[in-house]
Amino acid sequence: MAQNEEIRYLTPKQTDQKKKKYCRFKKAGIKYVDYKDPEFLKKFLNEQGKILPRRITGTSLKFQRKVAQAVKKARHLALLPYVTDMMK
Amino acid sequence: MQRFVRLHVRTTDPQTDVRQGIIINPLTLIKTIMVNHYETVFVLTPVLSEPQMKEAVDKFENLLTQNGGTILNREEWGLRKLAYPIQAKTSGFYCVLQFDVETAFIAKLETEFTRDERVLRFLTTRLDKYAFEYAEKRRNHTKKEEA
Numbered sequence: 039m040a041q042n043e044e045i046r047y048l049t050p051k052q053t054d055q056k057k058k059k060y061c062r063f064k065k066a067g068i069k070y071v072d073y074k075d076p077e078f079l080k081k082f083l084n085e086q087g088k089i090l091p092r093r094i095t096g097t098s099l100k101f102q103r104k105v106a107q108a109v110k111k112a113r114h115l116a117l118l119p120y121v122t123d124m125m126k
Numbered sequence: 127m128q129r130f131v132r133l134h135v136r137t138t139d140p141q142t143d144v145r146q147g148i149i150i151n152p153l154t155l156i157k158t159i160m161v162n163h164y165e166t167v168f169v170l171t172p173v174l175s176e177p178q179m180k181e182a183v184d185k186f187e188n189l190l191t192q193n194g195g196t197i198l199n200r201e202e203w204g205l206r207k208l209a210y211p212i213q214a215k216t217s218g219f220y221c222v223l224q225f226d227v228e229t230a231f232i233a234k235l236e237t238e239f240t241r242d243e244r245v246l247r248f249l250t251t252r253l254d255k256y257a258f259e260y261a262e263k264r265r266n267h268t269k270k271e272e273a
Contacts, residue, residue, distance in 0.1 A: 074167065074222065113209070114247065114249055116209045116218070120209075
C-alpha cells in the first residue's frame, strides 16, 4: 500500500500558484462607486443577486462597504433586483 | 470640500459667498444656511406620454429653482425596464437631477415626491467630494458626446 501511494505521487503534484487577489478599485484608482450603473455592480453579485463576499472578489474593506451601499441603493430604484434567479 | 455655508447679510449683495474670502462683519449676519450638492434619481410611471414626462420633470426643476436651488445637471434615461414590478408596472421613466440647494429644503422636496402620484420611486443623496468629481466627469463626458 505504501508503495502504491509512492507511485501515485511520483510525478510531482501540480501545486498551482495561487493568483493574488486585488482590489479593483484601488488598482484602477476608482474613488466613487456609482449606484446608477447596474452593469458594473453586477460584477459584485452572484446569480441570485446577492452581494459576493470580499473573500471572493478581493475588494478591500473600504470599497466593499461602498459597493454594498451602492447595490442597496440600486435595488431601491429597481435598477437591480432584490431576489432573482439566473441573473448571468 | 464642497460643503459650504452661504451667509445672508444686510448689504447690497444679499448672497455674499464666504468661499470668495469676503470678510463680513458678524453683526450683519442674519442667518446661516447650509448648501450642499445633491442628486435625486426618480422613476416616473410609464403611462405618461413624452411631453407629460417632461412636464413632470420640469415641475421638480422649477420647484428647486424657485426655492433658491441651482440645477447642475438633468439627465433623462427614457423608458427603462424595472428589475422588479412596482405598482404592477414593469417599466418606468428614469430621471436624474443634480442640484445645489439648502439642506432644509430637501425634506420639503421629498414630501413633494411622495405626494406626486406619477413618481414610482425616488432617491436623494448628498454628493460627497468623490461623488461630485464623478458627476462632473460624467457631465463633461455627455457634453462631449452631444457636441
